[in-house]
Amino acid sequence: MPKTDLLQGTLDLLILKILALGPNHGWGISNRIRQFSREGLCASQGSLYPALHRLEMRGHIRSEMAPSENNRRARVYTLTEAGRQQLEAETQSWEQFALSMRRVLRTT
Amino acid sequence: MLTRLFAYVKGLVRRNAIDAEVSEELRFHVEMETQANVERGMTPTEARRAALRELGGVTQTREAVRGVRLVFLDSFHQDLRFAVRSLRRSPAFALVAIVTLALVIGGSTAIFSALYGLVFRRLPYPDPGRLVMLWDYNLKSGEEHLPMMESAFPIFEREARSFEAMAPYTPPPPPRPGCTRSRSGARRSASRKRVALTNSSRCSVSLRSLAGRSFPPTPFGEARASPF
Numbered sequence: 001m002p003k004t005d006l007l008q009g010t011l012d013l014l015i016l017k018i019l020a021l022g023p024n025h026g027w028g029i030s031n032r033i034r035q036f037s038r039e040g041l042c043a044s045q046g047s048l049y050p051a052l053h054r055l056e057m058r059g060h061i062r063s064e065m066a067p068s069e070n071n072r073r074a075r076v077y078t079l080t081e082a083g084r085q086q087l088e089a090e091t092q093s094w095e096q097f098a099l100s101m102r103r104v105l106r107t108t
Numbered sequence: 109m110l111t112r113l114f115a116y117v118k119g120l121v122r123r124n125a126i127d128a129e130v131s132e133e134l135r136f137h138v139e140m141e142t143q144a145n146v147e148r149g150m151t152p153t154e155a156r157r158a159a160l161r162e163l164g165g166v167t168q169t170r171e172a173v174r175g176v177r178l179v180f181l182d183s184f185h186q187d188l189r190f191a192v193r194s195l196r197r198s199p200a201f202a203l204v205a206i207v208t209l210a211l212v213i214g215g216s217t218a219i220f221s222a223l224y225g226l227v228f229r230r231l232p233y234p235d236p237g238r239l240v241m242l243w244d245y246n247l248k249s250g251e252e253h254l255p256m257m258e259s260a261f262p263i264f265e266r267e268a269r270s271f272e273a274m275a276p277y278t279p280p281p282p283p284r285p286g287c288t289r290s291r292s293g294a295r296r297s298a299s300r301k302r303v304a305l306t307n308s309s310r311c312s313v314s315l316r317s318l319a320g321r322s323f324p325p326t327p328f329g330e331a332r333a334s335p336f
Contacts, residue, residue: 025133025136026133026136026137027136027137027140027141031144044164045137045162045163045164045169046163046164046165046168046169046172047172049130049133049134049137049169049172049173050169050172050173050175050176053130053173053176053177054176054180057176057177057180058180059114065129065132068136072136072139073132073136074133074136075129075132075133075136
């Protein structure tokens, strides 16, 4: 696996957060990330789908093929209970991380 | 751990199906993105090209997804193989582990079977919580749980007001010591038939005999219940 721990970590967290709001398909998730971050974050599609499948293999999300808005089948992802716990843990550690970074950077 | 096992089995069984589904998933993404781009004011060709560019190549992404799945399958596979290898390297430990598991599983199964019969299974009577057993006790010696005198039963039956119905029974005689197994088994089943239970008219409403036949109510002292 390529060593991009930080980026993967944040993308996983973003995906879990979006799915906590309700089941969604890949395109919907990337759209939401863009929307909620006010265009500040853009999940590269090349890493979004591998991340989704990685989360599914870990059991944090599950997926099924379901009919979508334009009469095509889309793979719809849903957060699992394990994923919900993971989201809580990762949110906490991310906030701790961001706080520590800010403290260091604001030192004069 | 369990979720990983399920994902592993699912990934193994549906490997080809998942490949096809990933292609469909990515096609769906490109279509949605194209549509969104058109709504943003691009021409259809432009919109499609932009969508494909953003995805970074459908084939590449599909390979990346397959890579992710393979890495997971492989790591699980390696874990399994490592476990088997370790057990084979120390057969004594493996044996102890297996025997421990067998004993524990067997033991808990036995305990559960016993508990099931004694505690969980309901007695085959309506409202079994209201069934009680009456015993005698000796005031002088303080002995408890003595069998009642046969002659006392009619008095109890006449005077007691707390019970809906009463019935006496005579326990089977204990099997003779020294019997062989098969003979004592036969004996026990024979003696079980001889549990004598006089009937009381009200008992017959709520109790039914599990085996053998029931008999009409008879006053206890007058005619001994014949063995059935």
